[in-house]
Amino acid sequence: MSWLDKLTGGFRKTADRLGDNITGLTSKAALDTSTLDDIEEALIASDIGPEASKRIRDAIAARRFEQLDERGLRTILAEEMEAILAPVAKPLDIWGFPRPHVILVIGVNGSGKTTTIGKLGAWLKEQDYGVMLAAGDTFRAAAIEQLRIWGERIDAPVISGKEGGDAAGIVFDGVKQATATGIDCLIVDTAGRLQNKTHLMDELAKVRRVLGRLNTEAPHDVLLVLDATTGQNALNQIEVFRNLAGVTGLIMTKLDGTARGGVLVAAAEKYKLPIHAIGVGEGVNDLRPFDPRAVARAIAGLSA
Numbered sequence: 001m002s003w004l005d006k007l008t009g010g011f012r013k014t015a016d017r018l019g020d021n022i023t024g025l026t027s028k029a030a031l032d033t034s035t036l037d038d039i040e041e042a043l044i045a046s047d048i049g050p051e052a053s054k055r056i057r058d059a060i061a062a063r064r065f066e067q068l069d070e071r072g073l074r075t076i077l078a079e080e081m082e083a084i085l086a087p088v089a090k091p092l093d094i095w096g097f098p099r100p101h102v103i104l105v106i107g108v109n110g111s112g113k114t115t116t117i118g119k120l121g122a123w124l125k126e127q128d129y130g131v132m133l134a135a136g137d138t139f140r141a142a143a144i145e146q147l148r149i150w151g152e153r154i155d156a157p158v159i160s161g162k163e164g165g166d167a168a169g170i171v172f173d174g175v176k177q178a179t180a181t182g183i184d185c186l187i188v189d190t191a192g193r194l195q196n197k198t199h200l201m202d203e204l205a206k207v208r209r210v211l212g213r214l215n216t217e218a219p220h221d222v223l224l225v226l227d228a229t230t231g232q233n234a235l236n237q238i239e240v241f242r243n244l245a246g247v248t249g250l251i252m253t254k255l256d257g258t259a260r261g262g263v264l265v266a267a268a269e270k271y272k273l274p275i276h277a278i279g280v281g282e283g284v285n286d287l288r289p290f291d292p293r294a295v296a297r298a299i300a301g302l303s304a
């Protein structure tokens, strides 16, 4: 299956929800105010968020359509969602020296952090970059083990310690070893226990201090991994982690199998943070750079 087919398939449930919500809205003779209101409501009900939904409604109103059939409406929605998504689509750029480029990956437990790190590592390796992983989530032994398994799968070395060990120490070792062995990119897993925010903030601050001592530019990226199935809760997580850790970019995962993929558009409009990639499956090739046109058309239920 091509990646584009996979993308469209991944967004099927989201597109179905949007489709259900807009059904019948275009049968009226003219696109009047009440139809525009209904379209805005349908978008909000599709997790696209109040800000983006209002913006899309205003854009449709400004285009002064006499009438639209359903396919026409889907096309306009795709165009307007693309206009929101395009400014935040930003491929990860790991150029720059000195090496290694350090990516800190943050997010709540279960958001798909470890899987995303594995997939991201595989994607970078595909481009011939040397990749190393660091198991900075020392809170659970299972998390360390899971990262080791991903390391084996993608053939990347993994720096890890004991359960309950010092995350900053592991990151320190990671940078040292990555530097010594000429690794291009070090990807660091972190704990995501929001239950104890002070501890989490202290831990992330310590990791940053240690990194900064070794390389003033590091971490080069702080990527927040979000689980699309949590819908609006994903937006709350942006709010929390932005304040907690300083987020430089987003990766939205689990867009397959959820009807809540519209939250991607909501996040783009509300926070304007770069979106680097999206996850549409658990497999090693299921993370891809964020293509705003393809994603907007997939959400609108149009083939790419």
Ligand SMILES: Nc1nc2c(ncn2[C@@H]2O[C@H](COP(=O)(O)OP(=O)(O)OP(=O)(O)O)[C@@H](O)[C@H]2O)c(=O)[nH]1
Pocket: 107, 108, 109, 110, 111, 112, 113, 114, 115, 116, 137, 143, 146, 192, 253, 254, 255, 256, 257, 279, 280, 281, 282, 286
């Ligand atoms: N369908 C689907 N499942 C995913 C995706 N990304 C991750 N998962 C699954 O989501 C679950 C949680 O992913 P993890 O990578 O363990 O999440 P985590 O944030 O590291 O969680 P902890 O290890 O508890 O800290 C796993 O079963 C993954 O296989 C995705 O894009 N699509």
